[in-house]
Amino acid sequence: MSSTAVQPPAPRVAFRTNWWSRAAWIALAIYVVYAMSRLEITWDRFVLGLGNGAKFLDRMFPPHIIQPDSLLKGLTESLEIAFLASALGILISLPIGLFAARNLMPVWATWPARAIIALCRTFHPVIVAIVFVKAVGFGAMAGILALVVASIGFIGKLFAEAIEEISLKQVEAVRASGAPFMSVIAFGVMPQVFGRFVGFATYQLDSNLRNSTMVGIVGAGGIGGTLFSAFQRFDYDFVCAILLCIIGMIMAGEILAQWVRKVFLERGKVDEE
Amino acid sequence: MTTATPTTLSIKHLSKSYVAGKPVLKDISLDIADCGITAIIGPSGTGKSTLIRCINRLVEPTSGEIHFEGGNLVALDRSGLRLARRHIGMVFQEYNLVERLTVMENLLTGRLGYVSPFKAWLRKFPEADIARAFELLDAVGLGSFANQRADSLSGGQRQRVGIARALMQEPKLLLADEPTSSLDPKTSVEVMALMRDLCHARGIPVVVNMHDVELAKRFADRIIGMSGGNVVYDGGPAGLTDDVLKSIYGGEDWLQ
Numbered sequence: 001m002s003s004t005a006v007q008p009p010a011p012r013v014a015f016r017t018n019w020w021s022r023a024a025w026i027a028l029a030i031y032v033v034y035a036m037s038r039l040e041i042t043w044d045r046f047v048l049g050l051g052n053g054a055k056f057l058d059r060m061f062p063p064h065i066i067q068p069d070s071l072l073k074g075l076t077e078s079l080e081i082a083f084l085a086s087a088l089g090i091l092i093s094l095p096i097g098l099f100a101a102r103n104l105m106p107v108w109a110t111w112p113a114r115a116i117i118a119l120c121r122t123f124h125p126v127i128v129a130i131v132f133v134k135a136v137g138f139g140a141m142a143g144i145l146a147l148v149v150a151s152i153g154f155i156g157k158l159f160a161e162a163i164e165e166i167s168l169k170q171v172e173a174v175r176a177s178g179a180p181f182m183s184v185i186a187f188g189v190m191p192q193v194f195g196r197f198v199g200f201a202t203y204q205l206d207s208n209l210r211n212s213t214m215v216g217i218v219g220a221g222g223i224g225g226t227l228f229s230a231f232q233r234f235d236y237d238f239v240c241a242i243l244l245c246i247i248g249m250i251m252a253g254e255i256l257a258q259w260v261r262k263v264f265l266e267r268g269k270v271d272e273e
Numbered sequence: 274m275t276t277a278t279p280t281t282l283s284i285k286h287l288s289k290s291y292v293a294g295k296p297v298l299k300d301i302s303l304d305i306a307d308c309g310i311t312a313i314i315g316p317s318g319t320g321k322s323t324l325i326r327c328i329n330r331l332v333e334p335t336s337g338e339i340h341f342e343g344g345n346l347v348a349l350d351r352s353g354l355r356l357a358r359r360h361i362g363m364v365f366q367e368y369n370l371v372e373r374l375t376v377m378e379n380l381l382t383g384r385l386g387y388v389s390p391f392k393a394w395l396r397k398f399p400e401a402d403i404a405r406a407f408e409l410l411d412a413v414g415l416g417s418f419a420n421q422r423a424d425s426l427s428g429g430q431r432q433r434v435g436i437a438r439a440l441m442q443e444p445k446l447l448l449a450d451e452p453t454s455s456l457d458p459k460t461s462v463e464v465m466a467l468m469r470d471l472c473h474a475r476g477i478p479v480v481v482n483m484h485d486v487e488l489a490k491r492f493a494d495r496i497i498g499m500s501g502g503n504v505v506y507d508g509g510p511a512g513l514t515d516d517v518l519k520s521i522y523g524g525e526d527w528l529q
Binding site: 167169170172173174175176177178179180181182183184185186187188191192194195 | 329331360367369370372373374378382384388390391393438
């Protein structure tokens with residue numbers, strides 16, 4: 001008793017030092033410096049690049065549509081690629097996402113479904129497009145297939161996650177009425193995830209629009225091919241015109257996506273009133 | 274259907290353990306008569322919910338038999354169970370309505386066992402089902418709510434929809450798992466009265482779990498007291514003396 005009274009109380013620590021996190025920050029800083037030195041990233045090169053960029057920008061203006069036919073064909077093809085890929089991808093990812101949901105499906109169903117989704121997500125659409133160009137030849141078909149794969153990976157994963165977060169109590173009630181499995185899905189599961197699913201689908205349409213302008217670079221159809229050849233011919237004013245058209249198309253797609261969301265999701269709000 | 278026998282439901286030697294060697298239900302045997310309300314009371318964690326859920330196999334029994342409509346529910350395969358469930362309505366503590374469906378759609382989920390999934394998806398239910406849904410909505414006092422979404426309703430309204438949904442099945446037996454535990458006292462009495470009246474008029478026997486002893490006494494024709502996974506009381510509400518309640522819940526300080 002008396003000895004503890006004599007000793008001064010040990011100082012109390014309000015904030016404990018986290019040595020692990022400190023070490024991680026230091027390691028990160030060291031790696032950044034190392035990587036920059038390896039890749040010869042220097043300020044001089046950046047300044048030099050700015051001058052080239054200015055020259056490039058100067059040649060881009062005023063934009064000039066050199067080949068209107070090629071531009072129009074590319075744009076409509078991109079649009080077609082995006083819509084077909086979205087429609088097909090969404091359709092295929094619905095059952096795959098459902099099979100991948102671990103709260104509703106047995107392991108023998110979730111495991112292969114998850115494997116498919118993981119595979120679809122592994123590679124960037126451009127790499128997939130290269131593979132499909134090799135398989136089915138140059139053109140829109142390869143682009144569509146590549147973006148279908150991307151759509152399955154994205155929507156399938158998010159859809160499965162959305163299903164895994166639903167309230168099983170609502171499902172249980174539908175099940176207790178003796179409903180067959182498909183009716184349990186239609187009445188117990190879909191109403192709970194439909195709103196989010198529309199969100200994923202419109203986002204994917206948006207993303208497919210952007211990606212459809214790019215798969216053309218590797219020969220998989222769409223405006224990307226036109227853009228790439230204009231670059232190679234140093235027709236920078238045509239490049240600029242193409243880029244402006246792409247911006248217009250993406251913005252139109254954004255508006256369309258918003259409209260779709262409104263049509264499908266506002267309906268519920270109206271019902272409440 | 275075996276209308277000749279006076280019992281609707283016959284539970285024989287039912288046991289359930291979620292963890293091996295720790296049974297929640299210990300060899301329960303009960304006969305549920307043709308009509309009236311049977312209330313199961315008992316402390317929390319004594320297996321009341323498990324017992325109710327074993328009947329329609331939302332929880333799989335470990336052993337025992339449950340006879341209903343001349344067959345053993347425990348022995349049924351998946352499709353047999355599905356067909357049997359169509360005749361067993363269920364009301365849940367947290368209502369378990371599908372929140373984003375309308376009241377009408379929720380009621381019609383009670384008919385899903387009779388309609389093909391494709392027709393159900395297209396909302397092509399038989400005229401008779403829709404007419405009965407409107408009738409039941411009127412009966413539970415929600416006649417004007419058919420097109421409202423379930424998530425816009427109050428607790429009492431939701432449980433009324435829950436009861437109407439269960440009755441849409443035209444069940445031969447109604448199970449209710451703590452149907453009033455999420456409701457205030459006044460609404461609880463209203464919901465119990467509604468359930469009693471509607472089921473009495475249709476001759477549907479009700480098995481209901483309850484926390485509230487007074488409510489059980491007021492509405493039940495028969496009370497089953499459970500404690501530690503066993504039935505310790507089985508009789509009328511009048512026989513539920515303080516001594517009996519002590520044997521069910523233990524202690525006595527709360528009995529003032």
